[in-house]
Structures are given as structure tokens and as C-alpha cells.
Amino acid sequence: MEEGSLQKIAVTILISGLLFLLIYLNEVELERIQSLEDVPLDExxxxxxxxxxxxxxxxxxxxxxxxxxxxxxxxxxxxxxxxxxxxxxxxxxxxxxxxxxxxxxxxxxxxxxx
The missing domain is CATH 2.40.50.140 (Nucleic acid-binding proteins)
Structure with a gap:
């Protein structure tokens, strides 16, 4: 493979990975709690x-x-x-x-x- 092709593949994978992380971070939402009594430790x-x-x-x-x-x-x-x-x-x-x-x-x- 040529060096230019490898660079294009690497940039494409990098951008895809960053987009995946951006979407994943926006999906994670912690539950709001009202009391600590029923929440397990390390939660x-x-x-x-x-x-x-x-x-x-x-x-x-x-x-x-x-x-x-x-x-x-x-x-x-x-x-x-x-x-x-x-x-x-x-x-x-x-x-x-x-x-x-x-x-x-x-x-x-x-x-x-x-």
C-alpha cells in the first residue's frame, strides 16, 4: 500500500472513533437520586x-x-x-x-x- 492510502485510512478510522466517543458520551446519563439510603456503596x-x-x-x-x-x-x-x-x-x-x-x-x- 502507498503511504498516502495508509494516511487516508488512519484519518478515516480516527474520525470514526472520535464520532463514536462523542455519541457514546452523550448517551450516558446518570440517574438523579433523592436519598443516599438506598444507594449501594461505590455507585x-x-x-x-x-x-x-x-x-x-x-x-x-x-x-x-x-x-x-x-x-x-x-x-x-x-x-x-x-x-x-x-x-x-x-x-x-x-x-x-x-x-x-x-x-x-x-x-x-x-x-x-x-
């Missing part, structure tokens, strides 16, 4: 609500988010950069359910202020 969750408590330390941020049914959830972030969030902000959080000192909480990996 990925999505939470929407209002920030009612906020504590920022050097490399960790602690949030308490009140959901639509007044269920409150503790969320911990270990951000790599500064998070700009205030009390009363409405947020959507994605993270993993974990247990700490007998209480379920979410270790967040994505936070969006709405």
Missing part, C-alpha cells in the same frame, strides 16, 4: 439541589446540598483548582457514594453551578 450518582452548608479547606471542599424533597446530602470534593461556589447556589453534582464513620456521603468528581 455513581447525580444530585441536584441548593448548597446549604459550605466549608473550604486547603485541598478539600465540604458541601451540604438540600435536594428537592428537603433531603440533605454531604458531598466532599478534592478539587485540583479553585471552586467558585457560594451558599444558596443551585448545583448539580456527580460523584461516588461512599461511607465515612457509618454515614453515607458523596465524593464528588464533577460540580456544575446552575
Amino acid at each position: 455513581e450518582v447525580k444530585i441536584a439541589g441548593m448548597v446549604t452548608k459550605l466549608t473550604k479547606k486547603d485541598k478539600v471542599v465540604f458541601l451540604t446540598v438540600e435536594g428537592l424533597k428537603t433531603e440533605t446530602m454531604d458531598i466532599i470534593f478534592f478539587p485540583k483548582e479553585d471552586i467558585f461556589i457560594n451558599l444558596g447556589d443551585h448545583v448539580t453534582v456527580e460523584g461516588t457514594v461512599e461511607e465515612y464513620q457509618g454515614k453515607k456521603e458523596v465524593v464528588g468528581n464533577k460540580l456544575v453551578v446552575r
Whole structure:
């Protein structure tokens, strides 16, 4: 095969792969939860609500988010950069359910202020 043909095939496969990933990422949707009680540990969750408590330390941020049914959830972030969030902000959080000192909480990996 000629070098030009190989390059065209490689570019075609690359573009096809990127399109597949783009479509796949848009298809994955986490279920929104209202309570952590029935969620198994290590489950990925999505939470929407209002920030009612906020504590920022050097490399960790602690949030308490009140959901639509007044269920409150503790969320911990270990951000790599500064998070700009205030009390009363409405947020959507994605993270993993974990247990700490007998209480379920979410270790967040994505936070969006709405």
C-alpha cells in the first residue's frame, strides 16, 4: 500500500472513533437520586439541589446540598483548582457514594453551578 492510502485510512478510522466517543458520551446519563439510603456503596450518582452548608479547606471542599424533597446530602470534593461556589447556589453534582464513620456521603468528581 502507498503511504498516502495508509494516511487516508488512519484519518478515516480516527474520525470514526472520535464520532463514536462523542455519541457514546452523550448517551450516558446518570440517574438523579433523592436519598443516599438506598444507594449501594461505590455507585455513581447525580444530585441536584441548593448548597446549604459550605466549608473550604486547603485541598478539600465540604458541601451540604438540600435536594428537592428537603433531603440533605454531604458531598466532599478534592478539587485540583479553585471552586467558585457560594451558599444558596443551585448545583448539580456527580460523584461516588461512599461511607465515612457509618454515614453515607458523596465524593464528588464533577460540580456544575446552575
